[in-house]
Each structure stands twice: as C-alpha cells, then as structure tokens.
Amino acid sequence: MxxxxxxxxxxxxxxxxxxxxxxxxxxxxxxxxxxxxxxxxxxxxxxxxxxxxxxxxxxxxxxxxxxxxxxxxxxxxxxxxxxxxxxxxxxxxxxxxxxxxxxxxxxxxxxxxxxxxxxxxxxxxxxxxxxxxxxxxxxxxxxxxxxxxxxxxxxxxxxxxxxxxxxxxxxxxxxxxxxxxxxxxxxxxxxxxxxxxxxxxxxxxxxxxxxxRRRYVTYQNKKYMFLVKEELDKNILNPPSIKQLIAVAGMGATKLRQCFKETFGYTMDEYLRQEKMKEAMRLLSNDDLNVKNIAAAVGYKNSSQLIANFKKVHGFTPNEFRKLFGL
Structure with a gap:
C-alpha cells in the first residue's frame, strides 16, 4: 500500500x-x-x-x-x-x-x-x-x-x-x-x-x-587544544605566552591559533577578553574599586581599554553596569 x-x-x-x-x-x-x-x-x-x-x-x-x-x-x-x-x-x-x-x-x-x-x-x-x-x-x-x-x-x-x-x-x-x-x-x-x-x-x-580539509582539526589536536585552554584558565589575568602555549600544543603559532578557533568557535584573544571581562564584572560589585583600579587588576594599562572591551563583550560600560544594578 x-x-x-x-x-x-x-x-x-x-x-x-x-x-x-x-x-x-x-x-x-x-x-x-x-x-x-x-x-x-x-x-x-x-x-x-x-x-x-x-x-x-x-x-x-x-x-x-x-x-x-x-x-x-x-x-x-x-x-x-x-x-x-x-x-x-x-x-x-x-x-x-x-x-x-x-x-x-x-x-x-x-x-x-x-x-x-x-x-x-x-x-x-x-x-x-x-x-x-x-x-x-x-x-x-x-x-x-x-x-x-x-x-x-x-x-x-x-x-x-x-x-x-x-x-x-x-x-x-x-x-x-x-x-x-x-x-x-x-x-x-x-x-x-x-x-x-x-x-x-x-x-x-x-x-x-x-x-x-585545511581547517579540519584532528582528535589529537583537539585534545591539545583542551590542554591549551586549561593552561589559559590557570591564570586568565596573566596567561602564558604564545611561546609557552606552542610548547604545550606541539605545533606552530599559526596552526595553534587556527585549531583553537576551530575547536572552540572563537580566537584565543577573544576567549581571554571574555574571561577578563567576566572578572571585571565581578570586581565592579566591589564599591571600593574604581574603574582605573579594575583595569589594572585585569591587565589593562588604562581605564579606556577596559571600558572599550567591557562594552564590546557585555554591551554596556562599567559605569552603566553599576547604575543598572544599583552598585
């Protein structure tokens, strides 16, 4: 039928x-x-x-x-x-x-x-x-x-x-x-x-x-990428140098950056920025710290860099965040 x-x-x-x-x-x-x-x-x-x-x-x-x-x-x-x-x-x-x-x-x-x-x-x-x-x-x-x-x-x-x-x-x-x-x-x-x-x-x-095929990441290389991410997470505010990460992954800088992006969907720089801005958001809840102090704590030379990156990641400035949540 x-x-x-x-x-x-x-x-x-x-x-x-x-x-x-x-x-x-x-x-x-x-x-x-x-x-x-x-x-x-x-x-x-x-x-x-x-x-x-x-x-x-x-x-x-x-x-x-x-x-x-x-x-x-x-x-x-x-x-x-x-x-x-x-x-x-x-x-x-x-x-x-x-x-x-x-x-x-x-x-x-x-x-x-x-x-x-x-x-x-x-x-x-x-x-x-x-x-x-x-x-x-x-x-x-x-x-x-x-x-x-x-x-x-x-x-x-x-x-x-x-x-x-x-x-x-x-x-x-x-x-x-x-x-x-x-x-x-x-x-x-x-x-x-x-x-x-x-x-x-x-x-x-x-x-x-x-x-x-050029962008394909092998299972072994993915394992190395998780090791690289683990190294970054150990001290996100003072991450290892690219030379140290190359030693962890056992590959050149270009391939390391490519494999990291293909594995996680974002570049290492983007990942570090996101994680730093999460830490900055946590520090903003402390009334004793001003934006300049927080910028230095997360590794930026001045508050302008923090403000620009914070807005890029979260969609609003640090001061707007504090006002939004009454901090």
Missing part, C-alpha cells in the same frame, strides 16, 4: 511518535507526549510534493520508521545532533554524521532508525519530482542538466557552506512560523540552483572541500 509522505509529509511519523497536532499560522507543530520533554516537529507544506521540517526531539527508546514511498523524489536532511541511521536493501547501514544527507524515494522501501542515545535535531526536505517539474516547467534551466540525474550527486555537491546556511535559514523560518509559504518555495529553488552550480562546476565544490 505504501506510505504517504508525498501528500502528508511527516504526519505518519508524528502519529508513530504519539504527537498532538497544533496549527501555527501556516506551519504545523507536532508535539511529542510530555514525558519526552520539549520535543516537537515543525513542518511547512507550501505545495504538492514539498514539505520542509525542523525536528527537535528527545526519544525514550529507539524509533524505527519504515518508508515505502511510491513517488520519485528525495529526502534531504541536515543533521546537527543525534543518532540517525538509514537502512536500505542491499546497502550498508548509513549512520548520519552532522551535515546534509540524501535518500532517494520511489524505488524501494527503506527504514530510518532514530536512536535514543542523544537528542535528535535536524532540518529536512521532502522534495518530489512532481514539485520540480511543475515549478521549473517555465524556468530557463540549462538543457544539459536533468534533475533525474540526482543519482550522481556527490556528498560534497550538496554540503557546501551556502547550502548548509540555507538549511539554517529554513530552520529559523519554521520556528518563527510566520513567513509566507512562498518563502519556502523560493528557498528550494535557490537550493536546486546551488546544486546545479556544484554539479556543473566541479572546481567550485572541490575548492570548498579543500578549504574544509
């Missing part, structure tokens, strides 16, 4: 999860039972053959969803957290890592296993050929490209930074549940255009891949 994702999107999965349905403007929210905590799926259905979903789900036990979709298309899923495994006949099980993944529909049944080991967060698109044919019928698409050729799409061709950003934009649009449905259709058109570019111009996505 088959499953009905073409017409109902994630509705059958939501029913399997025991969800209740709430309509929010032009988005449907499927809420899991209370014992799952704050768990839900938000889904927009702009037109036939297109569903866009954002999931934020904590499961108490693994859930196996069986799909038998008769319409040709694909499920594109941007995974940010959790354990999701794809089971397809005649293929090895695919455990989805963070990134965008593709499953073809309309050929054979498949299963998706949602594990309970960690919260599951993803943004996905059910995109069927019927939708593509209708919406690109009058568009000028290069004749050499055929969307049925998605068999040949390579992982890197739909995992470039601009496509990952597009999935993030879809995620936030679903969560605010107030953008017109036309927004989602336009975003899917943009997605397809980006994939066409990546398929046609191999140099583009290969350049992106090389850049990602």
């Amino acid at each position: 088959g499953t009905n994702e073409y017409l109902t999107g994630s509705a059958e999965l939501a029913a399997q999860l025991g969800c209740t349905k709430i309509n929010q403007n032009n988005v449907v929210e499927y809420c899991l039972p209370p014992e799952h905590g704050d768990s839900w799926l938000m889904e927009a259905h702009p037109s036939a053959g297109l569903f866009v979903t954002n999931a934020y789900v904590t499961l108490l036990k693994p859930v196996v969803r069986e799909y038998d979709i008769r319409q040709n298309g694909r499920w594109l899923c941007s995974v940010t957290n959790g354990v999701i495994t794809i089971l397809e006949p005649g293929k090895k099980a695919r455990r989805l890592q963070p990134g965008i993944h593709l499953v073809q529909t309309g050929r054979q049944p498949f299963k998706i296993v949602f594990d309970a080991d960690a919260p599951i967060w993803f943004t996905s698109i059910w995109l069927f050929d019927g939708w593509i044919h209708v919406h690109l019928r009058d568009k000028s698409v290069e004749p050499s490209y055929n969307f049925a050729d998605y068999d040949g799409w390579q992982f890197a061709q739909y995992n470039t930074p601009d496509i990952l950003l597009l999935f993030e934009q879809l995620k936030y649009a679903l969560r605010i549940a107030s953008v017109p449905l036309m927004y989602y259709e336009n975003k899917i058109g943009e997605l397809l255009a980006l994939i066409i570019r990546n398929v046609r111009y191999e140099w583009f996505w290969k350049r992106q891949l090389q850049e990602e």
Whole structure:
C-alpha cells in the first residue's frame, strides 16, 4: 500500500511518535507526549510534493520508521545532533554524521532508525519530482542538466557552506512560523540552483572541500587544544605566552591559533577578553574599586581599554553596569 509522505509529509511519523497536532499560522507543530520533554516537529507544506521540517526531539527508546514511498523524489536532511541511521536493501547501514544527507524515494522501501542515545535535531526536505517539474516547467534551466540525474550527486555537491546556511535559514523560518509559504518555495529553488552550480562546476565544490580539509582539526589536536585552554584558565589575568602555549600544543603559532578557533568557535584573544571581562564584572560589585583600579587588576594599562572591551563583550560600560544594578 505504501506510505504517504508525498501528500502528508511527516504526519505518519508524528502519529508513530504519539504527537498532538497544533496549527501555527501556516506551519504545523507536532508535539511529542510530555514525558519526552520539549520535543516537537515543525513542518511547512507550501505545495504538492514539498514539505520542509525542523525536528527537535528527545526519544525514550529507539524509533524505527519504515518508508515505502511510491513517488520519485528525495529526502534531504541536515543533521546537527543525534543518532540517525538509514537502512536500505542491499546497502550498508548509513549512520548520519552532522551535515546534509540524501535518500532517494520511489524505488524501494527503506527504514530510518532514530536512536535514543542523544537528542535528535535536524532540518529536512521532502522534495518530489512532481514539485520540480511543475515549478521549473517555465524556468530557463540549462538543457544539459536533468534533475533525474540526482543519482550522481556527490556528498560534497550538496554540503557546501551556502547550502548548509540555507538549511539554517529554513530552520529559523519554521520556528518563527510566520513567513509566507512562498518563502519556502523560493528557498528550494535557490537550493536546486546551488546544486546545479556544484554539479556543473566541479572546481567550485572541490575548492570548498579543500578549504574544509585545511581547517579540519584532528582528535589529537583537539585534545591539545583542551590542554591549551586549561593552561589559559590557570591564570586568565596573566596567561602564558604564545611561546609557552606552542610548547604545550606541539605545533606552530599559526596552526595553534587556527585549531583553537576551530575547536572552540572563537580566537584565543577573544576567549581571554571574555574571561577578563567576566572578572571585571565581578570586581565592579566591589564599591571600593574604581574603574582605573579594575583595569589594572585585569591587565589593562588604562581605564579606556577596559571600558572599550567591557562594552564590546557585555554591551554596556562599567559605569552603566553599576547604575543598572544599583552598585
């Protein structure tokens, strides 16, 4: 008989999860039972053959969803957290890592296993050929490209930074549940255009891949970064020199700075500034210390440097902070 994702999107999965349905403007929210905590799926259905979903789900036990979709298309899923495994006949099980993944529909049944080991967060698109044919019928698409050729799409061709950003934009649009449905259709058109570019111009996505490899931080180097951070935390107001940190990490200064940023999401200088400003905020609660005293205590030559950095980190000056809290 088959499953009905073409017409109902994630509705059958939501029913399997025991969800209740709430309509929010032009988005449907499927809420899991209370014992799952704050768990839900938000889904927009702009037109036939297109569903866009954002999931934020904590499961108490693994859930196996069986799909038998008769319409040709694909499920594109941007995974940010959790354990999701794809089971397809005649293929090895695919455990989805963070990134965008593709499953073809309309050929054979498949299963998706949602594990309970960690919260599951993803943004996905059910995109069927019927939708593509209708919406690109009058568009000028290069004749050499055929969307049925998605068999040949390579992982890197739909995992470039601009496509990952597009999935993030879809995620936030679903969560605010107030953008017109036309927004989602336009975003899917943009997605397809980006994939066409990546398929046609191999140099583009290969350049992106090389850049990602250049920034990749190995497990061993990450361990060294935690040691570096530990050294910084021992005396944040009088941190080790870069020469000392190089000795801890066993790498050059440029690579050390790069690995630190890739591991923690901010530079060493930004981290030191944030931590110093936390200490400055603590010292501001002491009425006996003026701004000049505090600037010296956290390692600045004058109060102007403290004021500028304090405002950059916290959004207000030290004096504004004291007034705000009556200090």
